[in-house]
Structures are given as structure tokens and as C-alpha cells.
Amino acid sequence: MKRISWDEYFLKIADTVAERSTCLRRKVGAILVIDKRILSTGYNGAPKNLAHCSEIGCLRLAFKIKPAERIEICRGIHSEQNALVQAAFFGLPVSSATLYSTHFPCITCAKMLINAGIKRIVIRKMYPDKLSQKMLSESGIEVQIIKR
Numbered sequence: 001m002k003r004i005s006w007d008e009y010f011l012k013i014a015d016t017v018a019e020r021s022t023c024l025r026r027k028v029g030a031i032l033v034i035d036k037r038i039l040s041t042g043y044n045g046a047p048k049n050l051a052h053c054s055e056i057g058c059l060r061l062a063f064k065i066k067p068a069e070r071i072e073i074c075r076g077i078h079s080e081q082n083a084l085v086q087a088a089f090f091g092l093p094v095s096s097a098t099l100y101s102t103h104f105p106c107i108t109c110a111k112m113l114i115n116a117g118i119k120r121i122v123i124r125k126m127y128p129d130k131l132s133q134k135m136l137s138e139s140g141i142e143v144q145i146i147k148r
Helices: 006-018 079-089 107-116 130-139
Strands: 029-034 037-043 098-103 120-125 142-145
Touching: 006 029, 006 037, 006 098, 006 120, 029 079, 037 079, 079 098, 079 107, 107 130
Parallel strands: 098 120, 120 142
Antiparallel strands: 029 037, 029 098
């Protein structure tokens, strides 16, 4: 019997987490893992108790904003941010964790992941943010792409 790798196992979980996303443009899921144990999960959507884009529409779509541009014009919190916030809310340290995500992080998330002490990022798909790619490379965080 052949078992899937740990990386594939956690990426499949991130894929499932992404199904909770309320974003109209891109459904993203992320999980933080240390020692093969899940610390927290996150998906992209509006802050707690606020209306989601799936309910009221997307500003980025309305203004035809391209990916990786003007990311501040969005109701949603990114999946990586939600995973970090969830861990912080429960007092869980994330230093040395691996982030498993359906997509490469944007620049804002990359900076947060660097400062949080994330050591490795495993993703399914790229995201067109050159500055994020450059800063993660400079930080020494290992980034691995595992496509289906």
C-alpha cells in the first residue's frame, strides 16, 4: 500500500479549507503545521461578523483591479493572515512552522510570514507578485511548489 506524502496530505487539507472561502476571485486555504500537527487553518473572507463578498459583491472585480495590485481594496482577510491570527488568538507559537497553502502568498502575507518565523512554505499554485517572491527568497524561507 502506497501512502501519500505528508506534504500532499497537508495540501489536500488546505484544498478543503479553501472551500470555505467567500472570495469571488480566488478561493485560498492555508494551514500552519509543526511536527506533523496542524496548529491552525485559514481561508480568505471578510472579518468575523461582517458581510462577505459572496453576499455583497467584490470591490476588486467592480474596479477591475489586477492580481497583486492595490490589495488594500478588499473586504477579505487572506488565508495566511487568518491562519496566523487564529494561532495568535489561541496563544499558539508558530515560529518554525510550515505553511501549506493553495496559492503563493502576496507581499503583505509574505512579510507577516517572515516576521512570524515561518521556515517553509508549500503551495499548489503561484501568484503573480514579484516582490513577494523576491522577499521570500531573501528571507531564506524554503518555498516548494507541489502541483496536482
